[in-house]
Amino acid sequence: MPPSKLAIAIHKLTSCSGCQLALLNQGIGLLDLLEQVEIKHFIEGGINHFTAEVDIAFVEGSVSTSEDLERVQHIRQRSKLVVSIGACATSGGIQALRNLSDENWLQAVYAKPEFVSSLQHSTGIAEHIKVDFELWGCPITVSQLNHFIQQLLLGSKPQPSGEKLCMDCKRQQQVCVLVTQQAPCLGPVVRTGCGALCPTFGRACYGCFGPSEQPNCDSLANRFAGLGLMPIEIAQRFAAIHSHSPPFKDQYQRWQTIHVREVE
Ligand code: SF4
Ligand code: SF4
Known part of the structure; x- marks a missing residue:
């Protein structure tokens, strides 16, 4: 049967x-x-x-x-x-x-x-x-x-992957757009799943797959500031597809607050 x-x-x-x-x-x-x-x-x-x-x-x-x-x-x-x-x-x-x-x-x-x-x-x-x-x-x-x-x-428990997009990008030997173009790529804090599609075409990732495991968003946002992004631009970077996920929402609120303080 x-x-x-x-x-x-x-x-x-x-x-x-x-x-x-x-x-x-x-x-x-x-x-x-x-x-x-x-x-x-x-x-x-x-x-x-x-x-x-x-x-x-x-x-x-x-x-x-x-x-x-x-x-x-x-x-x-x-x-x-x-x-x-x-x-x-x-x-x-x-x-x-x-x-x-x-x-x-x-x-x-x-x-x-x-x-x-x-x-x-x-x-x-x-x-x-x-x-x-x-x-x-x-x-x-x-x-x-x-x-x-x-x-x-097959009877096995599916294992979720929270691996960072950068890992996929490196495995494919893509040139890093954050390092070489100073593009504000979210790869270091976004989970993989797309095969690093955007960096493959020389574009920064904007985060379709949501926060990765242990995302160091503070550090990446500070790096974006070092690249010359305005606080409102950094806030918007995190407030895209997954704005309600806690790590991204925290960054949005942090940089939105800095923006409001600066324009007052
Ligand atoms: S291009 Fe983006 S995803 Fe690829 S290694 Fe650089 S920061 Fe990570
Ligand atoms: S923006 Fe979406 S499709 Fe492009 S690299 Fe990031 S997760 Fe992949």
């Missing part, structure tokens, strides 16, 4: 749907995957069974509305493992930039803000439910997702 397939669901909260595409982008590889897993819910792929009980729920998107909050609690109750995929689900995403401001953006952006119902902050799902694994990235990659699923299918 063939082994039973893993039942999986792919859920979406507030997000752009880019991480779900990592599944569809496998092309023909998706057919191989379907030999091993059964997809119970995946709206992007045309399968709608939100209440299905599953072995693994992959959740894309941040908790930005009260509906998101209800949905993620419901997902937790029906899933043996919950895996957050992408920047939005792991740290609140780009939409978490609103957490850094006291500005009433609803009033500023919408003609009729009373029609918009959203929470004050955008947060990753681990702030609301227990999360078993996190796949970081904006978006996550096909190989990252496949590697994770294969580890589970």
Whole structure:
């Protein structure tokens, strides 16, 4: 009798749907995957069974509305493992930039803000439910997702990698853009996952994969100041995709405070 397939669901909260595409982008590889897993819910792929009980729920998107909050609690109750995929689900995403401001953006952006119902902050799902694994990235990659699923299918516990992007960059023998071009690369504090894509093209990394293990952001930010970046530029460097992750948020607040002090 063939082994039973893993039942999986792919859920979406507030997000752009880019991480779900990592599944569809496998092309023909998706057919191989379907030999091993059964997809119970995946709206992007045309399968709608939100209440299905599953072995693994992959959740894309941040908790930005009260509906998101209800949905993620419901997902937790029906899933043996919950895996957050992408920047939005792991740290609140780009939409978490609103957490850094006291500005009433609803009033500023919408003609009729009373029609918009959203929470004050955008947060990753681990702030609301227990999360078993996190796949970081904006978006996550096909190989990252496949590697994770294969580890589970083999019965081993997936090991998260918090390795720094610089390690990947050096392994590929790329010339360091921070050292040679004085470009404000976040590689020393960002986790690897993209294969050091931007430095390969002579560009500084702006941090799609979130903070690495033990990121020394103080030191890197001081280095950026040494390169001539203004305090507001350093603050903005850390307040991009993962602005709600604690190490990056701390740097944003540190340099934003210096900026405000200087302009007063
Ligand atoms: S280019 Fe960026 S990622 Fe590569 S070694 Fe330099 S600082 Fe690290
Ligand atoms: S910004 Fe950084 S993490 Fe994103 S693709 Fe470029 S090198 Fe990779």
